[in-house]
Amino acid sequence: MKSQKIDWHDKLECYYYFISIIYKMSFTGDKDSDNYATDKLGWEIIKDYIPKDKQIWSPFYCDGKQKEYFKEMGFDIIHEDEDFFQNNKGEVIIDNLPFSKWKEIFKRLKEIDKPFIMISFPKIFLLKGFTNLFKNDLQIIIPNKRPTFSHLINPKKGYTPPFGVWYYCYKMNLEKDLIFLD
Numbered sequence: 001m002k003s004q005k006i007d008w009h010d011k012l013e014c015y016y017y018f019i020s021i022i023y024k025m026s027f028t029g030d031k032d033s034d035n036y037a038t039d040k041l042g043w044e045i046i047k048d049y050i051p052k053d054k055q056i057w058s059p060f061y062c063d064g065k066q067k068e069y070f071k072e073m074g075f076d077i078i079h080e081d082e083d084f085f086q087n088n089k090g091e092v093i094i095d096n097l098p099f100s101k102w103k104e105i106f107k108r109l110k111e112i113d114k115p116f117i118m119i120s121f122p123k124i125f126l127l128k129g130f131t132n133l134f135k136n137d138l139q140i141i142i143p144n145k146r147p148t149f150s151h152l153i154n155p156k157k158g159y160t161p162p163f164g165v166w167y168y169c170y171k172m173n174l175e176k177d178l179i180f181l182d
Contacts, residue, residue: 057079066079097119110133117172139168
């Protein structure tokens with residue numbers, strides 16, 4: 001029996017298909033710590049760095065309130081409970097990714113190769129797997145105050161992680177590569 005040669009693109013497509021089956025993109029049934037949504041203020045503090053003339057895709061649904069927040073700030077946003085690994089929408093991707101899946105998500109973001117702003121923990125900057133992907137086009141926004149988050153099912157609002165978060169930007173063409181917010 002003769003074996004067929006499969007190119008890397010087919011392998012990658014297959015990989016993402018299986019990842020999407022394992023990880024439902026609303027993450028409600030996965031790791032409980034992935035079910036945090038960014039509160040409105042967490043988006044308002046960076047609104048000046050988000051392009052008004054581009055359609056935004058926020059692929060990680062959680063509680064779905066992000067669509068409301070972005071529309072109130074005047075942005076055109078796609079925010080639906082669907083599979084990030086099987087979709088590619090909008091012109092800019094902006095969201096709070098589920099932290100436990102950062103490797104798979106950032107690999108997919110690199111493959112999509114669209115500008116993005118992702119909220120993630122500061123130590124990711126030191127991880128080889130991350131810096132190798134984005135070292136040439138990375139910009140970072142560091143808030144002075146920690147954004148707050150709401151858990152999908154826990155009624156406690158305004159959770160602030162002990163480690164803080166940064167906004168990782170890729171191909172956003174910001175004025176500076178490192179921006180500290182007041």
